[in-house]
Amino acid sequence: MIKISRGSFVTIKDIAEKAGVSVNTVSRALNDKPDINPQTKEKIEQIAQELGYVRNIYATMLKSNVTHTIGVIMPDSSNPFFSEVFKGIDKAARENNYQIIIMNSEGLYENEEKFLKTLLERRVDGILLFPMQKSYEDIQELIKEHFPIVLVGREIDGWNVDEIFSDEVKGGYLATQYLIEKGCKKIKIITDQLYNSASYGRLQGYKKALKEKGLTFSEDDIKICEGIHEGYHVKAGYDKTVEMIRKKEEFDGIFCYNDLIAYGAIKALKENNLKIPQDVSVVGYDDIAFSRLIEPELTTVKVKKFEMGYEAFQMLYKRIKSKKSDNSSTRKVLDIELIVRKS
Incomplete structure (x- = not known):
């Protein structure tokens, strides 16, 4: 810690x-x-x-306690979603004459913990963090010391911390509702491990939509991927779909945690001569640029990625400038939108 x-x-x-x-x-x-x-x-x-000693790399800056630098810790720089979020962060930072130190944790807590310490050594003015569940203890320490930090893309209920994230429950609900309206009766979800609010919220939306329509589901319909933050999103979607086909599981719809997983699912379906959407409909999440270009074009949930990054920096900058050790916090929830295409 x-x-x-x-x-x-x-x-x-x-x-x-x-x-x-x-x-x-x-x-x-x-x-x-x-x-x-x-x-x-x-x-x-x-x-x-x-x-709790950390080395002072920028001794001359310590006198003013301001370095005009922030740290950003992301879980997967290979995912275009985070690249788009970073574009928003970068634009806002440049507008305010701030520099950025960006680090890729690869979804590993040990990396995140190490990077947090490194950023503190660099005397950054604040940190934007996509947190892992295990990092909550470290976040509590930062909050206790009134260190400027904003959680991005994740929420922690009941905590006095600035955070910005999308309405994940609504996103999961709209994706599943769309599949139901397309006539799907047996809908699988391929998701990330349920240790963060994004994966948990999307799953809750999935369950809510099914329950409202009286459709049954079991734990076996929830396919949890391992290691997708290490750049294996497409492979994870492919492997889970192949596994379902080989086991002869019944399904006519797949809701994927993100677009990259959906690409893998589509590849597996095609290789097994299943037509999309005639045999199986697929919905992704994030609406990254390539989703308009694949065949068939991917129906997906659009997240305000650039806005998320831009607003996250503004929240952090306001916290840095306020220099107040108060217990107030800001919580921003970004709306989402279902983008209907051909999958």
């Missing part, structure tokens, strides 16, 4: 006093100089970790 102290960062003098050694000894230990007793070095490093 990371520790910070915004405005009064832990110094090597603090570490020296607690360790009972000189400032020079602490400096040499933390900079891996060879002439330090190993036991002393280990003691100093342990104290530094306990105090």
